[in-house]
Amino acid sequence: MDSANNAARSFNKVIEILDRYDRNASKIIPILQSVQEEYRYLPQEVLTFVATSLNVSPARLYGVATFYSHFSLEPKGKHILKMCDGTACHVRGSSAVIDALRDKLGLSAKKITTDDMLFTFETVSCLGACGLAPVLVVDEAIHGQVTPEVALQLLDEIVQKEQQHA
């Protein structure tokens, strides 16, 4: 029943977040950031609730949420992999890493989350760490000068850990 409690706790958290920002519509972005931290994405019904509480139209809030690539309206996987495909990373071979990871996970530019909800793989435009190019971020950890082999090994490590837990 873990999921049930999580959902209830998360919903209480949304109310806490709204109160923390005084239900102030000028703080939409930090509010959405905090909500996304809680749910790992922005569920539609939660967005409607936030919009109503802030006295903003749901369409406007949807506009804000879709403007920033940071926000996701789709559920994301447990582990998030972000490959930088900015100019520096691109010329240093990010494409090969992207292809290798997508191939391994059965993902594409359109389908970014695995069916088992374990991984989300996305590309980002620049992480500001061009000296380390090409850069791969696995959850919170940053890995520089990544080759397809290194990337697949990092992926394997997570899969193994997950299997041990299960």
Next chain:
Amino acid sequence: MKSDKIIYINDRPIVWDGETNVLSLARKAHIEIPTFCYHSELSVYGACRLCLVEIEGRGLVTSCSTIPFEGMKVYTHTEQIIKMRKTIVEMLLANHDQACPTCSRSNDCKLRDLSTKLGIDKIRYRKTRQPKAMDMMSDCLVRDPNKCVLCGDCVRFCSEVQGIGAIDFAHRGEGVIVTPAYGKSLAHVDCVNCGQCAAVCPTGAIVVKSQSEQVWQQVHNKTKTVVAQVAPAVRVALGEMFNLPSGEITTGKMVAALRMIGFNKVFDTSYAADLTVIEEANELLSRKTKGENLPIFTSCCPAWVKFAEQSYPGLLNNLSSCRSPQQMFGALAKARLPQTLGVTKEDLCVVAIMPCTAKKYEANRKEFTTDGIADVDFVLTTQELGKMIKEAGIDFNSLEPESMDLPMGFASGAGVIFGNSGGVSEAVLRYAADKLQIPMPESIVLQEVRGTSGIREAEVETAVGTLRMAVVHGLKNAAILADQVVNGTANYDVIEVMACPGGCIGGAGQPIACESNTRQQRNQAIYNADKIMPLHRAQDNPFIDEIYQTLLHEPNSHKAHEMLHTQYRSRKRIEDEETSFSAPSKEERCKIRVCIGTSCFLRGAQEILAATLKTVEDNAWHNRFDIAATFCTELCDLGPTIVINGEIIHRARLEDVKSRIQSEASLREK
């Protein structure tokens, strides 16, 4: 005071008399600057970049967002500007669905017009956007994102004038679209169907959903008897479709054209409006005497009614229970005409011709169906009627005028002024003055409620006390007054609300207005139409008298309530799914749904939900209960609302819910 500030436009001096931007100054200097996103009624946006002008010392700027200064030198058609404008239009056209001959906005499309004016004969750029799905699900409007030029006029109208914001920009860069929340259909969000988005759209990206094909089918079907009811605002705008001046009253020609199309009878919605006046005035006087449910809000405008249902559930008892004239007409027509015309109810088709898009939605509301048959079968807008007249090849301008059919084609001036914002109030007062024996002329002109400002007020002394009236148009203005009523700071007896600017004459079903004073001319024409009528008060209409004698007995009678009145219900803004707090299970469980919409939340739904979850958790009853939060059960005034196994519990209290859970749990004892 005359201003002596001079500005030079193309080296010719022009007096700057307080104009707030260069664009309106240029218009004064007889120069039409092209623009998609500049509307004098909306905020300045500066997005379309078509209104570029050159200002000496500043270079190229958008004239809509540039404040004039004394001695400013403006150039409006330099070589560079003309080249840039062409490029901008070309680029818009590159991604525009160029199905112009089949587009319903073909004749009044600004993009097409501009492309012709700028002499664009080829498009040098290729399409970069993938085709997007159209939204056809609304009763009233069709959205085609492939024709959108992203000027944002619709977005700003919806949020700035109507205060709703049903559509907005979403995504970014190349992917930007105008869309309702979550990419849903307009039919599933808080859109009130006023259609003003379609009226301000420069292209065909949002258009009125046409029913003319269905009406043609009825007209061509020999077994059907097709009758028309025409709203007052149609007669002062239809002529615009045939290049007649705005405000020309074309009632006679319109009736002739309708008969030529094949309508068997042509009636006047103003007749039903006379009836509305009497029903509503009596409702008002009764509430005023009892001092309950005041102020009374008018209920003729279906966009306002939906807005109130989704935003002000606590005020629904204040809405007049009167159906709109369209629906009063429908109910009476379906009840009486089969007998007088000698047809079956099934073979009688009632077509309403309206200045309004939301009337299509209203006609489809299930309250307005009697024994499974809709009271009003189809609703055509003024635009659609104009197109049908053209389709039939009728030379409208040379038609000899004809009169409407009796009895339902006879109206007093009171029913006609319904087309203007302020008209309902004035008409009600004309009736009330008589009933309360206030010495006033029959054709009262209540100057305070005439005019164009968004909120107007008037006070009249009567035997039952001072009658305080407010008239608003634009739903944002309505919301201001509704909020005041909710928090007890407003002191009115009647609040007349119309969603569209200027009332029905400014409805989105009217011909697209090209001139800025079109609405004013239509408004004046409605008042003129009243002036030339023999009767000005609803109660003087002999055919209204007749209907009370033979059918309705007296105003607000049981029969009148059955046929002419209705009820309202609170409504969700967005159709949402629920948030489940229980893991899926194969067990047969007790379903608990707790509404945590804003209204229920304020009434303590959150505590009930938390306690429910805790009880289930503490007792490990996970296989006995399936708990979810819903975002609105649409019964806000009765909150907090909880649904346990299909049974709805209003004004739920924590201890009751707890004991109910106990008993449900014991039923499922393992």
